[in-house]
Amino acid sequence: MSRTDPVKVKICGLTDEDAVEAALEAGADFLGVVFFDKSPRGLSPLRAAEILQWVPEEVRKVGLFVEPDDALLNEVMNQVRLDFFQLHGAETPERVEQVRQEFGMPVIKAVGISAAADLDAAAAYAEVADWLMFDAKAPAGASRPGGNAQAFDWSILKDRKWPCPWFLAGGLTEANVAEAIRLSGAKAVDVSSGVESAPGVKDADLIAKFIAAAKGK
Numbered sequence: 001m002s003r004t005d006p007v008k009v010k011i012c013g014l015t016d017e018d019a020v021e022a023a024l025e026a027g028a029d030f031l032g033v034v035f036f037d038k039s040p041r042g043l044s045p046l047r048a049a050e051i052l053q054w055v056p057e058e059v060r061k062v063g064l065f066v067e068p069d070d071a072l073l074n075e076v077m078n079q080v081r082l083d084f085f086q087l088h089g090a091e092t093p094e095r096v097e098q099v100r101q102e103f104g105m106p107v108i109k110a111v112g113i114s115a116a117a118d119l120d121a122a123a124a125y126a127e128v129a130d131w132l133m134f135d136a137k138a139p140a141g142a143s144r145p146g147g148n149a150q151a152f153d154w155s156i157l158k159d160r161k162w163p164c165p166w167f168l169a170g171g172l173t174e175a176n177v178a179e180a181i182r183l184s185g186a187k188a189v190d191v192s193s194g195v196e197s198a199p200g201v202k203d204a205d206l207i208a209k210f211i212a213a214a215k216g217k
């Protein structure tokens with residue numbers, strides 16, 4: 001990625017064909033589908049395969065999991081054409097490495113952040129993951145570790161160097177994404193709640209506005 005490349009955008013938690021089409025039309029670089037039963041965006045492997053079937057090769061398809069066992073990863077791998085696994089739970093660095101080796105899939109590891117000290121903990125994952133994702137820590141009592149529309153102080157990322165590429169996530173919207181990019185130095189962003197009209201229901205207009213704001217158009 002050169003300094004002048006437009007920011008890459010991942011639209012996560014897609015649940016139907018209309019949302020996939022809206023994200024493609026608006027220029028999304030990554031599309032995410034969720035394999036986590038407690039999420040309002042959760043899909044079966046079969047349904048995920050259906051909604052992603054016409055996505056062009058160059059748009060990267062990401063499967064999001066929370067502490068998945070090998071059986072679930074196998075089931076999804078056998079049915080859905082994915083380019084990345086996103087591990088969004090309390091997986092250890094050892095488990096990240098094991099998943100990469102066993103499944104031969106690049107891994108995006110999400111790390112919950114509420115303060116600068118959490119970035120130190122993320123360093124262990126930077127050695128084993130292909131990408132990192134900095135997401136806000138879930139609020140106490142939340143039923144899921146992400147997708148909660150929570151943001152954190154983006155400026156703590158500024159000037160930190162990482163050996164792998166990374167996404168900024170958590171509470172991003174059309175209204176704040178440009179500022180989040182400016183303050184954090186992010187070259188890739190990820191959004192779910194901020195482009196929805198209700199949990200699990202993507203809004204084509206919000207997707208287009210988010211991508212335009214992130215890419216500075």
Ligand SMILES: O=C(O)c1ccccc1N[C@@H]1O[C@H](COP(=O)(O)O)[C@@H](O)[C@H]1O
Pocket residue numbers: 012013032034036039040041064066088135144145146147148149150169170171172190191192193194
């Ligand atoms: O979207 C979910 O339901 C979800 C469930 C479990 C783990 C992560 C989840 N979402 C991811 O969280 C970040 C931030 O989301 P948001 O924009 O704040 O809603 C993003 O990667 C989502 O895909």
